[in-house]
Amino acid sequence: MxxxxxxxxxxxxxxxxxxxxxxxxxxxxxxxxxxxxxxxxxxxxxxxxxxxxxxxxxxxxxxxxxxxxxxxxxxxxxxxxxxxxxxxxxxxxxxxxxxxxxxxxxxxxxxxxxxxxxxxxxxxxxxxxxxxxxxxxxxxxVFLRSDEDLAAEVRTEVVDRLFGEAAKELSVSVTDGLVTLSGRLRNVSLIPVAARLVRAVEGVVNVTFDVTDAASAGAVPPSAEPQL
The missing domain is CATH 3.10.580.10 (CBS-domain)
Incomplete structure (x- = not known):
């Protein structure tokens, strides 16, 4: 990478x-x-x-x-x-x-x-x-970086470091520089932190979340997702 x-x-x-x-x-x-x-x-x-x-x-x-x-x-x-x-x-x-x-x-x-x-x-x-x-x-x-390159960096530099063991329950996909984190998340309070760190990766256009709260087994409400 x-x-x-x-x-x-x-x-x-x-x-x-x-x-x-x-x-x-x-x-x-x-x-x-x-x-x-x-x-x-x-x-x-x-x-x-x-x-x-x-x-x-x-x-x-x-x-x-x-x-x-x-x-x-x-x-x-x-x-x-x-x-x-x-x-x-x-x-x-x-x-x-x-x-x-x-x-x-x-x-x-x-x-x-x-x-x-x-x-x-x-x-x-x-x-x-x-x-x-x-x-x-x-x-x-920096916005010419490939989606594959961005996904690899978001995974290793943000998701794995921020979520530790829980990172294995999250997937990272990137399309045209737009990052999506999906899966189960044990600590939804970390979403704003994750959003800030992902956007700091050079070449990322934006980030969205499609996660469920592992604690309640329910989808994270839109209001809990970070807004630009």
Missing amino acids: EHTPRTVSDVMTQTVVAIGQEARFKEIVETMEQWKVSALPVLAGEGRVIGVVSEADLLLKEEFRETDPDRMEQLRRSDAVRKAGAVTAGELMSTPAVTVHAGDTLAQAARTMAYKSVKRLPVVDSEGLLQGIVSRSDLLK
Whole structure:
């Protein structure tokens, strides 16, 4: 069974297109078009990431092309106005760069992307040197795991560990990433815990329960099942 990809290093792209501070506007656009990327890390020295230039940074030149911002807008959007007149990566880049480390979890990377509203994150080492890049699509690779792989991990890492001897009375099935635990359960109070642990397995879409309470020999009522 494959180990669950839990860190950025498992999914990141190590071959990264980057630019220097002196890269000119047109060169930046041509590089993005050539490599089909929406943002480029800006490097200094031997590869230290000092910023990122994105399509959004470049489009500011178009936004302000036909209008001159008034005094109020200049004050309110001073950074955007400045970038609209920029011609080099050093002038255009957003800095400091929003980055992650190879050892960060995928959940940490996803939260950073969501919080900072970015699509790609440079991966750096402890010195800030570029190691790779991770994108939204990279983080979604965990959902390509096979149902058989997910079922095996849920069985060994969740069901067997959580329920001990009682685990033999539960079966695990997975269809399109949806996990179903079925059988007899001696301690239904563990269902919310089991649900949380199963959802934490990388690649699981959701989990449902089709169990009977071994203590009362009755079906667990829907209200006792965990809700999203």
